[in-house]
Amino acid sequence: MTAVPTIAPRPLDARLIWVVAVVLSLALWLWGRTLLPMTFDYPKAWQIPAARWIGAAITWLVKDASLGSLAFSDITRAFAALVDKPYQLALGLLANGVQQQAGGVMVQYVPPISWIAIIGIMALLGLWAGGARLALLMAACFSFIAVFGQWHSAMVTLASILVAVPLGVAGGMFFGILAWRYPRFERALRPVLDLMQTMPVFAYLVPVLILFGFGPTAAVIATLIYATPPMTRITTLALSRVPDEAHDLARMTGCTPRQTLWRVLIPSAREPLMVGVNQVIMLSLNMVIIASMIGAGGLGFDVLGALRRLDFGAGLEAGLAIVALAIALDRLSQAVAHRGTAMARQGSLIQRHPYIASALALIAVTAIIGLLIPAVQTYPLSARLSTSPFWAAAVQWINITFFDTLEAVKTFFLVWLLVPVKRFLLDLPWLAVVALLGIAGWRLGGWRLALLTSGLSFLIAATGQWEKAMITVYLCGISTLIAMAIGLPIGILVATRDRLWTVTRVVIDTAQTLPSFVYLMPIVMLFRVGDFTAMIAVVAYAIAPAIRYTVLGLQSVDPRLIEAGRAMGCTRWQILTRIRLRLALPEILLGLNQTIMFALSMLVITALVGTRDLGQDVYIALTKANPGNGLVAGLAIAFIAIIADRLLSASARRARARLGLEGHS
C-alpha cells in the first residue's frame, strides 16, 4: 500500500474533535456563568468602539478632508450635481414637464410627454426588440399603471431608473474590465463586492445621505452602490469566458488593445453582459422603496406611506405598479439581449429610422391634441380604478371574524417556538459559539475558512453587538427552517409536473419582484407588530429560493440514473429518497444558502415592525442620522451573511465532490 497524504483528518478524529468541542461548550454553558462570566458577556472594557471611529471618520470626511484646495464634500456634492442634471431632464420629460416656482405655487409651462405617447413609445420599443407580443405586454403593463392611478409616481421612479441603470452599467463594466485585466485588482475587489452585496442597504443610506445630501440624487447613488456589484462580476466573468480563438483573431488581424477590447471581446460577450444589464435594472427596482427613505419619491414613497398608514390596498396597488414596471423592463431588456443587430435600412432619414420617427410623431401629435383635450395629456381621474377599499374591507373582515384564531396561532408559536429558541441562543456563551463556528469552518474548508468564520463572529462580539446578533440569528434561523420545511415539499411536488412548475414559477417570480414592504402590510394588520409578524413576513419572502433551488436540483439529476433505479425495481419513494434527493443535495444546499440571504435582507426591513435585532439598530441609526452605529450594525449583518454563505458553499462543494459531480481537488 502506498501512503496517500490525507489533508482532512480521518473521520474518527473529526468526530472526536466535535465531541470534545461540544462537551466543553456544554460545560461552559452549565457552569461557566459564575466561573468565566466574560465568556457570556463580552467585557465592556475590551470593546472596539468601531461605531465611534466610523462616525468620526465620516465627520472628518465631510468637514475637514480635502484634496489640495478642494474639500472632499465639494467633490461629493459635485458628483451629486453630475447625477442630478440628467435626472432632472428625465424627470421633466416623463413626469413634471418644465415648471417653475411662481409665488409659492408651481406653474407648469411645458407639460411632460403625455401618457398615451409613453405607452405608445413603450409598445414601439417592444415591437423593435421582440415583436408584436412584447409590444402588447409593454402596452398592457403601462396601461395598468395608468388605470390604477399610479402614473405620476411610476414616471418619477422610471426617471430615477433611467439615470441609475446606465450609470450602474457603465460603472460595473469599468470595474469589471479593470478586474479582468488586472488579476491583482480583482483579488482586492472581490471582498469589497461581497460586502456591498451582503450589507443591508439601510446601513449605507446614512453615510450617503451625509455625503450627498437628501434628495433623489442621494437615492440614485445608494441604488448604484446596491446595483453595480453584479454587473462588475458578470463583466469579469463574461470577458474571461470569451473563447481563445477570439483573442487569437484579434491578434492575427493586428488589433490594438483598444480595438481588441471594444471591437472583438465585448461584442463577443454581449449576451452575458445583457444579463448583467437586466440584473442592474431589477436590483434598481428593488431599491426604489428603500431609496425613497432618503428622498427618491415615486412609487417607493407611496408604498412606504401606505405602510405607515397601514393602508394595505394603496400599498398593494403601488407595489403592483412596481411589479408591472419590473416585468416590462425585464422582458424588454431580455428581448434586446437576444435580438441580433438589424441590417441597416436604405432610404431617407425617416425611412432609415422608422421607430424613432414614429415615436417623435406620437409625442408631437399627442402634445398638440393634449392642449385641447386634457385627457390625452394626463390620464383622467374619473377613469381611474382602485381596489384599495376592497382590500381594506377584506383585511378588516378577516380581523373581525378570525381574531381569536389568529391570536391563538400567534401565541402558540410564540410560547412554544420563538421564545424558547430565543432564550436558548441568548444564553449561549459567545466564546463557545465562536469556537464552534471556527471548528465547523476548519472541517469544511480548512484553516482559512476557520479563521474567517471565527474572526468575523469574534468581531461581532467585540463591537458589543452579540445580543442583537443572536436575535437576528434566531429570527433568521427559525424563518429559514420554516421556509425550507414548506419550500422543500412544494419543490419536490412540482419538480416532476411541468405545468404545475410553470404556474409556480410565475407565482414566485412575481413574489420576488413584489417589494418586500408589501408583504409586511397585511401581516402587520393581522398580527400587529412583533417577532411573530416578522417571522411570517420573512418566511413569505424567503420561500421563493427554497422552492426554486429544490426544483433546479431535482430536475438536473441525470435521467439515466432514475431509469437505472426504476430498472432495479425502486419504488417512487425509494427513487426520491435514495437517488433524486441525494443527488440534488448540493443545489438544495445552495437553495438553503439563498434562503438565508433572503431572510437576512428581509429581516432588516421587518425592523420597521418592531423586532429588537441588528436590523432595528440599523433602522434607528437611519432615523437618527447616525452613520457609525448604522454601519457597524450593517456590517454585523453582513458578517452573519458571509459566515453562513461560506459555510454552506463549502459544504455544497464537498457534497458535489463526494458525488463526483465535479473534480475533487
Added chain:
Amino acid sequence: MSRRGAVGSQSNPSPMTTGTDTLICRNVWKVFGARAAEHLKAVDQDADRLAALGLVPAVRAVDLTVRRGEIFVIMGLSGSGKSTLVRCLSRLIEPTAGEILFNGQNLLTASDTEMTQIRRHKMGMVFQHFALLPHMTVLDNVAFPLEVQGMARPARESRAAEMISLVGLSGREAAFPRQLSGGQQQRVGIARSLAAEPELWFLDEPFSALDPLIRRELQGEFMRLQSRLHKTIVFITHDFDEAIRLADRIAIMKDGAVVQCGTPEDLVLNPATDYVREFTRAVPRAKVVRLASLVMPGPVPGGMPTLSARATVADAGPSFLSGAAQVGVVEDGQPIGTVQREDVIRLLLGGDA
C-alpha cells in the same frame, strides 16, 4: 533531434532563407510553466529533465522549412503540440527558445508594433471554430481585418465583397454568422483570412468541426483557391487522410516534436518510425505514389498518351483501361519516360512500390 544553439543573427540571414524558403523554424521550443526559459537553459534543452521539473514542453526542438507557394501540413493527434506550434509561428504564443525566420526576418526579435504590422499585412489565419464575430454581418466580418487597419469603408467593403464571391457566398453579405451553416461559416472565415492579401496563410484545423461531406467539399474548394492564389500555407490537421489529400509536404508531430517531415509519398513509402507507419498503414499506396517514382527513363514514342509526373498511380489507372501496355510521363512539359502497365496494376491491387 537537433540541439543547435538558439542564438541566431537577424541581420545576416542564412543563404537558405533566400529564394524559395518563406518560413524557417530553428530549434523552436515552447515550455509551459514558471520560469520556463531559465529551466530550459539549465537542463540543456532536455525534454525529459524538463518534465521531471514539472514543466510541460509542448513544442520541442522543432526545425521546419516552409517553401514559397507550398501547402505545408502539420499533422498530429490532439495534444501533440501542433496548435501550439502554429501559434508560435505567428507569435500568438511566445516561444520559449529558438528562431523563426519569415522572409529572413527573425520574428522572435521583432517588436510588438512590427509584429502587428506583419500580422496585419503578411499573415492570415483560419480558426477551427471559425471565430466569427456574432454581432457583425458576413460583409463586416470579412472587412474586419481591413477596418482594423483603418481602411476607408467603400474600399474595404468592395474588397470584402470580392473575397465573399471568391469563396462562393455572394448574396449572403447581409446575413449574420448564426444564420449560416457550419460550412458557410468557415467559408466566411476563409474569406476574412484572405481579405488583407496575406503572403502566409495559417489554417488551424479549419475543417475539423464540419461534417464529413461538407469537409470534403471545402477541401476541394480549398485546393481550387490555392491553385489560383498560390499562397504559402501552413495547414494544421489531426486527420491523416486530409493531410495526404492536401499536402505538398507533411510534418508529423508527436509529443511536441516533429517525428518525420516529407512528401506524402515519402511518408507512405519510407515511414521513419513505427508511429508514422501506424498512420500510413491504411493508406492505399496507389493514392499516394506518383508516377515520377515508377517511371522508366527513356524516350516517349509519338502518339502515346501522356500523364503528368505529379499524377498519382490511382489517377493513372483509367489510362490503361483500353489495354495500353505503357503510358508516357511528362514533367514540366518534357517527356521523361514511360510507366508500365504491370507496375501500375500491382500498386492498384495493393502491392508495394
